[in-house]
Amino acid sequence: MKEYKMVVIVHPGNESVPKAATPPARLASLKGKKIGLLDISKPGGNFFLDRLEEIFKTKYGAAEIVRTRKPTYSKNAPPQIIEQLRAMDAVVEGLAD
Amino acid sequence: MMLLSASLALSRHSFYRCLMPQVLNAPPISGLQSGKKAVVVIFETDCPTCQLALPYLNSLNQDSVQVIGLSQDDERSTREFADQLKISYPLGLDSGLKISRAYGPQNVPTFYMLDESGQITKTLVGFDKQGLNDLAAALGHPPIAPADDGAPAWKPGCSSRHLEPEAQGGADESGAKLLRRLGDPASRITLRNEEDPFEYCRRKFGDALPVVPPTVEKVDAMVRASGLAPETIIARVAPFYGEATVEKIAANAVMAGCAPEMMRVLMPLVRAACDERFNIHGVQATTHFAAPLVMINGPVRQELGFWSKQNVFSNVALANSSLGRAFQLVLLNIGGGRPDGIDMSTLGNPGKFSFCIAENEEENPWEPFHVTRGLKREQSAVSLFAAEPPRGVSEHTAPAAKTVLETISFALATVWSYRMCLMPEAIVVLCPEHVKTIHRDGFTKEQARQFLFENTGIPVRYYSKEERAEGMQLAANYKEITIRGEKYYQKFRSPEQIHIFVAGGTAGKFSAVLGSWATGTTGSQMVTYPIPDK
Numbered sequence: 339m340k341e342y343k344m345v346v347i348v349h350p351g352n353e354s355v356p357k358a359a360t361p362p363a364r365l366a367s368l369k370g371k372k373i374g375l376l377d378i379s380k381p382g383g384n385f386f387l388d389r390l391e392e393i394f395k396t397k398y399g400a401a402e403i404v405r406t407r408k409p410t411y412s413k414n415a416p417p418q419i420i421e422q423l424r425a426m427d428a429v430v431e432g433l434a435d
Numbered sequence: 436m437m438l439l440s441a442s443l444a445l446s447r448h449s450f451y452r453c454l455m456p457q458v459l460n461a462p463p464i465s466g467l468q469s470g471k472k473a474v475v476v477i478f479e480t481d482c483p484t485c486q487l488a489l490p491y492l493n494s495l496n497q498d499s500v501q502v503i504g505l506s507q508d509d510e511r512s513t514r515e516f517a518d519q520l521k522i523s524y525p526l527g528l529d530s531g532l533k534i535s536r537a538y539g540p541q542n543v544p545t546f547y548m549l550d551e552s553g554q555i556t557k558t559l560v561g562f563d564k565q566g567l568n569d570l571a572a573a574l575g576h577p578p579i580a581p582a583d584d585g586a587p588a589w590k591p592g593c594s595s596r597h598l599e600p601e602a603q604g605g606a607d608e609s610g611a612k613l614l615r616r617l618g619d620p621a622s623r624i625t626l627r628n629e630e631d632p633f634e635y636c637r638r639k640f641g642d643a644l645p646v647v648p649p650t651v652e653k654v655d656a657m658v659r660a661s662g663l664a665p666e667t668i669i670a671r672v673a674p675f676y677g678e679a680t681v682e683k684i685a686a687n688a689v690m691a692g693c694a695p696e697m698m699r700v701l702m703p704l705v706r707a708a709c710d711e712r713f714n715i716h717g718v719q720a721t722t723h724f725a726a727p728l729v730m731i732n733g734p735v736r737q738e739l740g741f742w743s744k745q746n747v748f749s750n751v752a753l754a755n756s757s758l759g760r761a762f763q764l765v766l767l768n769i770g771g772g773r774p775d776g777i778d779m780s781t782l783g784n785p786g787k788f789s790f791c792i793a794e795n796e797e798e799n800p801w802e803p804f805h806v807t808r809g810l811k812r813e814q815s816a817v818s819l820f821a822a823e824p825p826r827g828v829s830e831h832t833a834p835a836a837k838t839v840l841e842t843i844s845f846a847l848a849t850v851w852s853y854r855m856c857l858m859p860e861a862i863v864v865l866c867p868e869h870v871k872t873i874h875r876d877g878f879t880k881e882q883a884r885q886f887l888f889e890n891t892g893i894p895v896r897y898y899s900k901e902e903r904a905e906g907m908q909l910a911a912n913y914k915e916i917t918i919r920g921e922k923y924y925q926k927f928r929s930p931e932q933i934h935i936f937v938a939g940g941t942a943g944k945f946s947a948v949l950g951s952w953a954t955g956t957t958g959s960q961m962v963t964y965p966i967p968d969k
Contacts, residue, residue, distance in 0.1 A: 340629070341629060342628055342630060342631060343628075344626065345626045345650060346623050346625050346651050347624050347626065347648050347649050347650055347686075348622075348623060348624075348651055348654040348685075348686040349623070349624055349683075350621070350640050350649050350687045350764070350768050351639075351677070352672075352675055352678070352683075352768065352769050352770075353619070353621070410956075410957035412717035412957055413957070414716065
């Protein structure tokens with residue numbers, strides 16, 4: 339096997355270790371729950387989310403649907419939207435085009 | 436810089452009483468004397484807007500007005516901040532963020548102007564040249580923020596430290612660590628003797644091509660050239676928000692083949708990329724073609740050997756290729772924008788290897804690009820634009836400026852998608868032969884831009900109410916104009932969406948058009964940063 343001179347290099351990448359978030363327990367049912375629907379504001383998102391809203395209400399008995407929308411798909415959701423969604427039992431983020 | 440002791444209590448009670456009457460037990464502002472007008476600014480050391488704004492207060496005459504900065508960070512960061520930015524007025528520490536919590540600025544920097552009796556007469560939030568000049572005028576001073584110093588007219592600030600989630604606990608006397616100014620030293624990786632360092636680095640940190648192993652010696656030389664401490668955080672690079680310390684940037688610069696002198700350009704470039712206006716998060720994660728195009732102007736072109744002539748977009752010069760590549764490696768390794776991962780571009784862009792051009796200012800009969808962007812001619816500058824790959828425009832037959840510009844307008848009409856108007860921007864890279872013709876026929880740069888604006892459109896007959904196609908759904912917002920006797924929708928919102936840059940060889944009548952990604956405040960805005968002098 340070929341031997342190379344021992345080389346020490348400087349780590350050029352991001353060394354921060356992401357904190358693992360524990361996912362919340364799965365909901366057994368959507369009945370009586372508050373569901374947030376986040377539209378990321380790409381064209382067509384409303385078609386998908388309108389249909390979900392209807393299904394969640396009529397078929398699964400969700401108590402409340404909260405619709406919210408990012409100002410632009412190109413940037414992170416502003417903190418007030420995240421705060422609003424924090425109060426939900428479940429959230430669906432609608433990505434469409 | 437004099438760092439005031441936080442416990443030195445030469446306070447002006449009325450300052451905080453009139454700020455927030457309910458917090459009479461708020462801690463005093465150290466060093467504030469009564470009977471004199473004062474400007475107090477609350478700031479964070481790692482907030483780019485604070486870094487931009489605070490040096491402007493150096494120009495205020497401190498004989499007639501007291502100027503005091505209150506740092507929300509620890510002593511070490513504050514001293515570094517003052518040294519690096521050459522702050523000439525006293526700074527104090529807001530230990531435990533007590534003063535910030537009491538007075539509650541939403542954003543930093545927040546400037547408070549006080550009269551002789553300590554009443555607040557003016558409050559200014561963020562960086563605002565007009566606001567700073569108004570503040571100076573109210574103190575009887577000439578303007579302190581000139582329009583042509585390269586800084587934007589306005590820049591929003593950062594959230595005040597006491598409102599950050601990490602600060603809510605309140606126990607941390609040294610301030611939050613989340614947005615610290617100094618990072619950790621980069622790890623050293625000792626390669627096993629049987630490991631080929633080139634192969635290892637290509638596999639772990641390369642851009643799919645071999646890279647120069649960033650050995651400790653080479654990285655140290657690069658760090659020394661920067662003149663900064665290796666752990667200094669220059670920016671946090673999206674989408675993973677990795678801390679781009681001087682040392683990590685240097686390691687990527689070594690890998691890309693940069694000379695140590697290139698740190699002078701690479702650091703403002705990384706800062707520019709992480710300017711919130713540029714929105715590198717979106718640029719790096721989009722499915723679109725966009726890649727950040729680096730454009731270099733000014734004396735740095737000769738000093739470091741940036742190429743602006745034939746083959747300007749190609750593999751022609753070490754300076755262009757290594758800077759563009761180092762920048763892409765920073766985005767990849769520190770930002771985490773892996774092209775096989777979170778960078779979701781459908782087809783990508785060959786510019787993601789390296790995408791760096793310099794302006795051929797010598798063949799440009801008009802003002803150089805960085806002057807149009809608000810800087811002085813003798814400054815060096817780096818501009819960034821989220822660009823599609825160049826599309827060529829050949830025009831070897833037209834003898835007159837108007838026809839050359841008309842030919843270019845046909846390419847401009849196709850950017851983003853033919854029927855999409857108003858949203859896109861474009862860069863027109865004019866080759867020396869074309870610009871010579873256009874200038875000879877009497878066009879100024881502004882007139883050429885105006886002509887392109889007025890003559891770029893899509894025929895209205897290509898839109899219908901019955902069909903669905905990209906760009907059609909927005910037609911109600913488009914402006915109808917007449918070009919060559921036919922009805923068109925105007926492609927661009929304003930002439931400012933067309934940027935003219937002169938580059939390329941003196942032989943050949945080939946110019947180029949580069950389209951944009953999403954633009955404006957909901958997309959990516961072009962940024963121009965000065966490069967410090969040698």
